[in-house]
Amino acid sequence: MASQAMRRFRTSVAPMVDVTDPSFLRLLRLISPFGNHQLWTEMLHANLFSRGQLHRDRMKLAYRVPVNELRDFADGIVVQLGASQPADAYEAVHRLVELGVRHVNLNCGCPSRKVKMGAFGAVLMTTPETTAQIVRAMEKAAGEASSASNGSSRIAISVKCRVGIDNDETPEFLDRFVETVTGGGKAPTNIDVVVHARRAWLDGLSPKENRTAPELNHARVHELARRFPQIRIALNGGIDTAEAVAAHLATSGIASVMIGRKIREDPWFLARLDQHIYGASESLIPTHSRVLQQYLDYADATHADTGSRYSVLGRPLYAFFAGRKGRAMRAHMCRLVSQAKTRTGGPGGAHQYAAPFSQLVYEAVAAADAEHAEHVQHVEQSQVAVSS
Numbered sequence: 001m002a003s004q005a006m007r008r009f010r011t012s013v014a015p016m017v018d019v020t021d022p023s024f025l026r027l028l029r030l031i032s033p034f035g036n037h038q039l040w041t042e043m044l045h046a047n048l049f050s051r052g053q054l055h056r057d058r059m060k061l062a063y064r065v066p067v068n069e070l071r072d073f074a075d076g077i078v079v080q081l082g083a084s085q086p087a088d089a090y091e092a093v094h095r096l097v098e099l100g101v102r103h104v105n106l107n108c109g110c111p112s113r114k115v116k117m118g119a120f121g122a123v124l125m126t127t128p129e130t131t132a133q134i135v136r137a138m139e140k141a142a143g144e145a146s147s148a149s150n151g152s153s154r155i156a157i158s159v160k161c162r163v164g165i166d167n168d169e170t171p172e173f174l175d176r177f178v179e180t181v182t183g184g185g186k187a188p189t190n191i192d193v194v195v196h197a198r199r200a201w202l203d204g205l206s207p208k209e210n211r212t213a214p215e216l217n218h219a220r221v222h223e224l225a226r227r228f229p230q231i232r233i234a235l236n237g238g239i240d241t242a243e244a245v246a247a248h249l250a251t252s253g254i255a256s257v258m259i260g261r262k263i264r265e266d267p268w269f270l271a272r273l274d275q276h277i278y279g280a281s282e283s284l285i286p287t288h289s290r291v292l293q294q295y296l297d298y299a300d301a302t303h304a305d306t307g308s309r310y311s312v313l314g315r316p317l318y319a320f321f322a323g324r325k326g327r328a329m330r331a332h333m334c335r336l337v338s339q340a341k342t343r344t345g346g347p348g349g350a351h352q353y354a355a356p357f358s359q360l361v362y363e364a365v366a367a368a369d370a371e372h373a374e375h376v377q378h379v380e381q382s383q384v385a386v387s388s
Contacts, residue, residue: 008075010249011273012038012194014236014260015080015107015160022066023308024316025077026298028263029069030291032270036278038076038256041066043107045120046083050091055099062306070100078103080160082110084119086137093138093157097145103156104142106135108181111162111200112207122200125165128180135159135181135191158192160236163220164199174224182231194258195221197237218248225253234258242269242276249277267319292320296358309351310337310360317361321368324375328368336360 013020013028025039044064048054054061061067069077079101083089093104108131110121124131135157142155159181163169174195182191198214205213216238225233235248236258245257262269274280286294299313314337318330340353340360353360 009036009038010256011036011245011277012078012234012256012258013040013263013270014258015040015042015078015105016260016264017042018315019264021063021312021315022068023299023302023313024267025066025069027291027295027316027320028267028270029073030294030298031267031286032274033286034274034278034280034284035073035076036274036280037270038078038103039066039069039073040078040080040105040258043080043082043110044092045118046081046085046088046092048092049095050088055095059306061099062302062308063312065096065099065101067099068302070102074100074102077101078105078156078158080105080107081138082107082115082118082120083134084124086133089134090137090141093141093155094145097142097155101155102153103158104138105158105160105194106131106138108159108161108177109196109200110207111202111205116202122162122165123202125161125177125200128177131159131177132181132183139190154190156192157190158194160194160196162196162198162200163217166199166202169199169217169220171220171223171227174220175227178224178228178231192232192234194234194236194256195224197221197235222251222253225255229253232256236260240269242272245273246277265319266322267316288320292317292361295320296361299357299361303353303357307351310340310353310357313357314361321365325368325372328371329364332364332367333360336364 020040020042025041028037028039041064048064054064065079066077079096081089081092081104083092083106089106096104107121108124112121115121116123138157142157146155161177163174178193182193197216197218197220201214218235218237221233221235232255233253234256235254239245239248239257239259240262245259248254248257259269271285274285275282295317302308303310303313314333318326321329337360340355342352342354
């Protein structure tokens with residue numbers, strides 16, 4: 001039986017480095033307050049816990065793990081780990097469960113050179129037996145930590161991989177990896193699998209190119225789901241319309257759809273999914289102004305509590321304001337934050353500023369609005385001049 005922590009989510013937001021940090025996940029929850037979408041953190045290396053003791057540093061932890069979201073949305077948060085050693089993975093999962101995390105994922109899909117040199121990410125697909133050992137260690141840690149804390153809910157462990165590696169995108173390659181790692185075979189398994197529908201090129205392509213250059217192979221993921229009905233399979237890669245999400249979900253076998261870059265570029269896409277996939281009334285969708293105010297309240301409180309840098313708190317808003325206004329707002333925000341910074345070495349390394357974060361945002365928005373109005377006026381005047 002698949003884990004209950006993942007079963008109820010039909011849509012999820014992909015882990016994205018320098019994007020899906022705790023502040024961005026909070027913004028997404030404000031845009032979509034219905035609890036429809038599973039939210040994934042950016043990848044954390046397991047040795048941040050086993051060697052770096054991240055769980056003991058409250059301020060550093062606040063940058064990495066959405067602890068605040070675990071209080072009322074633990075089922076909907078997935079922490080993704082990168083690991084090459086079972087012992088590191090065991091320690092990381094144990095610490096995460098103690099923090100309240102209920103779903104931990106193993107990254108078997110990142111193709112970057114740095115990750116490859118560390119023997120984790122997509123390169124794990126070339127050694128399924130080793131990967132299976134890491135997954136078993138994660139399962140063991142989850143069970144022990146949950147029992148120690150008298151937890152009654154199952155802790156979910158999952159794997160995120162690619163449809164293939166380099167020149168090998170055969171069904172046999174993917175089948176062997178999935179069957180070995182999940183221990184699936186013909187019996188039910190508790191390990192869920194998310195498959196990015198592009199193969200990973202470990203040599204010759206950058207991580208950015210790996211997200212676009214290899215051709216999408218959604219059909220291969222659908223075939224996998226049909227061959228392994230006992231495993232919960234989620235599809236990821238190149239899905240950027242509500243219609244496409246609905247079509248994949250309507251296909252037999254696919255349990256969930258994961259969206260990445262589309263959310264990074266337009267976080268309000270989640271609101272469209274709430275309406276199109278889940279039937280939410282338009283009247284229940286939060287307004288831009290309400291979401292902005294709620295996010296600023298969160299940001300001010302977070303800075304007061306953990307000393308979070310304004311640059312980190314501001315990053316989610318750059319996609320919130322789209323187009324020319326978004327670019328202008330980002331430029332003004334960077335300038336205002338730089339001017340407001342008074343010290344970078346406060347208590348516990350906290351950054352200190354001369355004005356609240358919310359005040360700087362409103363100033364940046366006002367400046368961007370004025371710049372946009374001036375641009376519109378200029379365009380109108382130019383059109384009048386041409387027509388005359």
